Amino acid sequence: MADKGALRTYRGRRDFDRTEEPHGRDGSSGDGPRFVVQIHDASTTHFDFRLQVDDVLKSWSVPKGPSADPRDKRLAVPTEDHPLEYEEFEGVIPEGEYGGGTVIVWDHGTYRPLSHDRRGRPVPFGESLEHGHARFWLDGAKLRGGYALTRFRGGEGTGDGEDEAWLLVKIDDERARPGDRGAPDPRRARSVRSGRTLRQVAGQR
Ligand code: MN
Numbered sequence: 001m002a003d004k005g006a007l008r009t010y011r012g013r014r015d016f017d018r019t020e021e022p023h024g025r026d027g028s029s030g031d032g033p034r035f036v037v038q039i040h041d042a043s044t045t046h047f048d049f050r051l052q053v054d055d056v057l058k059s060w061s062v063p064k065g066p067s068a069d070p071r072d073k074r075l076a077v078p079t080e081d082h083p084l085e086y087e088e089f090e091g092v093i094p095e096g097e098y099g100g101g102t103v104i105v106w107d108h109g110t111y112r113p114l115s116h117d118r119r120g121r122p123v124p125f126g127e128s129l130e131h132g133h134a135r136f137w138l139d140g141a142k143l144r145g146g147y148a149l150t151r152f153r154g155g156e157g158t159g160d161g162e163d164e165a166w167l168l169v170k171i172d173d174e175r176a177r178p179g180d181r182g183a184p185d186p187r188r189a190r191s192v193r194s195g196r197t198l199r200q201v202a203g204q205r
Contacts, residue, residue, distance in 0.1 A: 006056050009080040013098040020091050024083025033125070035138060036087040036108040037066065039186045041198045042101035047186070049076060049168060051111060051136070053126045056081040060166060065106075065184060066143060068170050068177035076149060076166040090193055092202060102202040104191040106184070109140030114171075132156065135171065141192045145175025 007024045016023050034052040039045070040061075047065035050057035060076035067074055087108055093100050113125040114135035128134035132151030138144060148171055154164035170176050190197055196204075 006081050007083055010082055013080070015097060019093050019097050021089055021093060022083050022085035024085060033111050033113075034084070034087055034108065035111045035140065037106045037140075037143065038089070038103050039065075039106045039189055039198060040099065040101060040103050041186070041202070042093075042099050045186050045198075047106070048079070048103075050082060050086065051125075052084060052087075053129065055084065057084060057086055058129060060149070060168065062168055065186070066147065066168055066170070068145070068175070068180045070170045070172040070176050070178065072170070074168045076168040078164050078166065088193070090191055090196075090201060102198045104189070104196060104198055104201055105193045106189050107140040107142040107192050109138060109143070111139065112137040114146060130156070132166075146171030146173045 011023065014021060034057075036048075036050045036057070038048040038050070040048050044063070047062040048059060049062045049066065050059045052058075059079045059082050061079050062074055062076045064074050088105070090103055090105050092102050095101075113122060113128065114137055115123040115125075115128045115133070117123055125134060125136070129149070132155050133148070135146060135148045137146050148169050149166050150169070151164060151166045186198065188197065191201070194201075
């Protein structure tokens with residue numbers, strides 16, 4: 001599915017002599033499907049939600065972050081595919097560069113696709129995303145349980161992926177926490193990799 005050009009948009013936006021973000025290898029293989037949630041303190045502070053599909057991380061910008069309450073519908077705006085190594089990126093993107101600001105890895109782990117067809121066979125995850133609805137189980141350090149991503153604007157037949165908008169919603173399962181305030185406060189949140197806050201990472205330049 002991912003071809004040699006899968007990271008073209010990602011690379012075109014970045015000057016790798018100036019940013020420490022990974023360039024990305026073509027055709028790198030992982031131990032199968034990973035997810036990462038980063039907090040990115042750029043022009044606006046937001047969460048970047050990324051799911052490994054084949055050789056790239058499919059990515060959404062989630063302004064308010066994931067919630068454990070199934071009633072919370074969190075806007076998720078697709079962004080360009082990122083390289084698998086981006087899962088490890090934590091640091092400062094120089095001011096003036098694309099996405100300039102501080103990034104911490106808030107959570108990471110593996111995920112399991114949950115979508116099945118009418119005969120009960122698993123649907124390839126990339127296919128679910130292309131059709132605009134994917135359900136998956138996250139096994140992270142912080143996030144656990146079923147989540148769904150659903151496209152509600154743009155997509156197939158509309159011709160312009162730039163206009164897509166999705167919702168990230170907790171599935172009502174044993175890991176749901178109704179009434180939970182959900183969105184972690186990005187200023188207080190700590191990296192699952194280093195235990196550091198945004199401010200601490202920003203200060204260690
Ligand atoms: Mn971002």
